Amino acid sequence: MQIINCEQGTEEWHKIRLGKFGGTDAQAVATAGKGLETLCYQKVGEILTQRPAKEPYTNSDLDRGNELEPIARQAYGLQTGLKVTTVGYILKNEFVGVSPDGLVEDEGMLEIKSPSDAVFVRYLFTREIDPKYFWQMQHQLLVAERKWVDFAVFNDNLNKLDITRVFRDEAKIEKIRIGLEIGEVKVREILERVKG
Numbered sequence: 649m650q651i652i653n654c655e656q657g658t659e660e661w662h663k664i665r666l667g668k669f670g671g672t673d674a675q676a677v678a679t680a681g682k683g684l685e686t687l688c689y690q691k692v693g694e695i696l697t698q699r700p701a702k703e704p705y706t707n708s709d710l711d712r713g714n715e716l717e718p719i720a721r722q723a724y725g726l727q728t729g730l731k732v733t734t735v736g737y738i739l740k741n742e743f744v745g746v747s748p749d750g751l752v753e754d755e756g757m758l759e760i761k762s763p764s765d766a767v768f769v770r771y772l773f774t775r776e777i778d779p780k781y782f783w784q785m786q787h788q789l790l791v792a793e794r795k796w797v798d799f800a801v802f803n804d805n806l807n808k809l810d811i812t813r814v815f816r817d818e819a820k821i822e823k824i825r826i827g828l829e830i831g832e833v834k835v836r837e838i839l840e841r842v843k844g
Contacts, residue, residue: 649738649739649740649791649792649793650738650739651735651736651737651738651739652664652735652736652737652738652739653735653736654736654737655736656736656737656747657714660736661736661737661747662700663698664736664737664739664745665700665737665745665747666694666695666698666699666700667691667692667694667695667742667743667835668691668739668743668744668745669687669691669743669744669745669828669831670744670745670746670747670787671746671747671783671784671785671787671788672780672784673687673787674780674783674784674786674787674824675779675780675783675784676827677787677824677827677828677831678783678820678823678824678827679823679827680823680826680827680830684827684830684831684834685834687831688831688834688835688838689838690702691743691831691835692835692838692839692842695835695839696839696842696843716762716802716804717749717760717762719802719804720760720762720800720802720809721734721749721750721758721760723802723809724750724758724760724798724800724809724811727809727811728798728811730752730753730756731752731753732750732751732752732758733750733751733752734749734750734751735748735750735751738791738792740790740791741832743828743831743832743835744791744828744832745791746787746788746791746792748788748792749800751792751794752798755794755795755796756794756795756796756797756798757785757788757789757792757794757796757797757798758797758798758800759781759784759785759788759797759798759799759800759814760800760801760802761781761799761800761801761802762801762802762803762804763801763803765803765805765806768801768803768806768808771801771810772810775812777799777812777814781799782814782820783820783824785797785799785814786816786817786820786821786824787824789816789821790821790824790825794816795815795816796813796814796815796816797813797814798811798812798813798814799811799812799813799814
């Protein structure tokens with residue numbers, strides 16, 4: 649594991665992420681099916697062209713989340729008394745990495761979401777974490793070799809931060825690990841054939 653200190657969202661950060669299976673890929677990786685195969689071709693395309701497979705997607709909710717992330721991180725530190733360290737990227741190997749919202753003390757991590765008012769209220773009512781976020785957090789725990797992630801959901805209009813601690817789920821982590829192994833082999837195979 650290697651921690652790369654750079655600012656998330658910068659050109660350097662985007663370059664580091666090219667060709668890597670990241671947290672948002674975890675659900676597809678874990679199923680090790682057609683979704684993983686598609687990802688492998690995307691990752692090879694990124695490696696060869698040094699361009700992202702897709703232009704970074706944005707919308708008002710994502711922009712809001714990026715804008716509120718530092719405020720939510722500070723609120724988390726005040727609410728919990730725990731020290732949060734920001735990092736740019738954590739590299740597991742040449743094909744796997746993750747960009748956490750923070751490392752907490754020696755054993756934890758932080759994943760921040762700042763949804764719209766309606767989504768925030770729904771979350772408070774249902775207490776359900778979207779499966780894609782759960783898989784993302786398990787991927788983070790695998791890569792960063794940590795024990796838990798605090799899933800911190802923040803809403804500035806209600807001035808509220810809700811924290812749910814998510815622990816390692818070794819069965820899910822094993823599925824991710826197996827999917828990553830399959831993915832890495834496939835990426836190397838594609839690279840060898842395409843370059844050859």
